[in-house]
Amino acid sequence: MTGTPAPFTAEDYASRMRRATEAADAAGLAGLLIAPGPDLVWLTGYRPGETERLTLLVLRAGQEPVLVVPTLEAPDAAKAAGAPALTLRDWTDGHDPYEVSAALLGSTGRYGISDNAWAMHLLGLRERLPDVDHVALTRALPMLRAVKDAAELERLAAAGAAADATYEEIRTVGFAGRREREVAADLDALLRRHGHSQVDFTIVASGPNGANPHHEVGERVIERGDMVVLDFGGLKHGYGSDTSRTVHVGEPTAEERAVHDVVRAAQEAGFRAVRPGAACQDVDRAARAVIADAGYAEYFIHRTGHGIGVTTHEPPYMIEGEEQPLVPGMCFSVEPGVYLPGRFGVRIEDIVTVTEDGGRRLNNTSRELATVD
Incomplete structure (x- = not known):
């Protein structure tokens, strides 16, 4: 291989999100909660800086992918290669990001969540939805990124x-x-x-x-x-x-x-x-x-x-x-x-x-x- 490879397209990322959602559904999960890190990069092309503010991709069968993102980060999120396949839902400082996220989820069910999600964010979600369960993504879908195209x-x-x-x-x-x-x-x-x-x-x-x-x-x-x-x-x-x-x-x-x-x-x-x-x-x-x-x-x-x-x-x-x-x-x-x-x-x-x-x-x-x- 010589030179720089062509970048992944919005459709590439849309296809990955569809496959991930289907895999979650087949595994009996209510959906996937994807925090900043390698899973988010692979699924959307978005690589935010590490911050205490909640950023969360929500994938559920029958629902368009939604990226919950701080308002001040929304312009950068909108530039990500996979952004055209996403709905951005932003939240501002002083408001509760967990309420925004909880509105996208059912009141019960089991979600796969990124291994590297911050504990404070997982606990925040559990406070809002105490009857929702979570499982580490690599336990629920260990082969999600394993097979390369x-x-x-x-x-x-x-x-x-x-x-x-x-x-x-x-x-x-x-x-x-x-x-x-x-x-x-x-x-x-x-x-x-x-x-x-x-x-x-x-x-x-x-x-x-x-x-x-x-x-x-x-x-x-x-x-x-x-x-x-x-x-x-x-x-x-x-x-x-x-x-x-x-x-x-x-x-x-x-x-x-x-x-x-x-x-x-x-x-x-x-x-x-x-x-x-x-x-x-x-x-x-x-x-x-x-x-x-x-x-x-x-x-x-x-x-x-x-x-x-x-x-x-x-x-x-x-x-x-x-x-x-x-x-x-x-x-x-x-x-x-x-x-x-x-x-x-x-x-x-x-x-x-x-x-x-x-x-x-x-x-x-x-x-x-x-x-x-």
């Missing part, structure tokens, strides 16, 4: 290619003698140079820090002989990237190579398990079995993968107990790891999309153990 896949592929280009360049910089935060800053700059508008994380976990999967970069000086876990990503054209590779500063030991080979084989096994109809847990089982057979079961301490889209972490999750079947268009990470406390860690991660006959990687850099200076 062609335009979304195009954006995810572009984000993955940008992350790949970042990895190829970071391998050429010096590691030894530099602090983790300095290499992390290089990753941030490279992601932005390759088109990311937002960088969500740049993990640089060297030596014993590599045994912490979500290590926060710090002042540790990277030394020759260190394994270094690199995990980085963010948003390009509104869709996420997330990739991990493990490099070694100078020549690795035989043990370090062996552990890396185990993780590489596990990552390959997880990828090979991707196919329509397989359960999410099958991907986790395939990757985990390789690590367990090699004797490192206790050192693989997280799920094998997570969904990705307008956020870098979303359903579905590749973990034991998740029986949701894979369908074409789903996108998620496959990222097994081994973490040896006090010594080093290894993780290898690709974003994968389900195709009609298997899976396709959106990250295509070498998964071999790379040496850096």
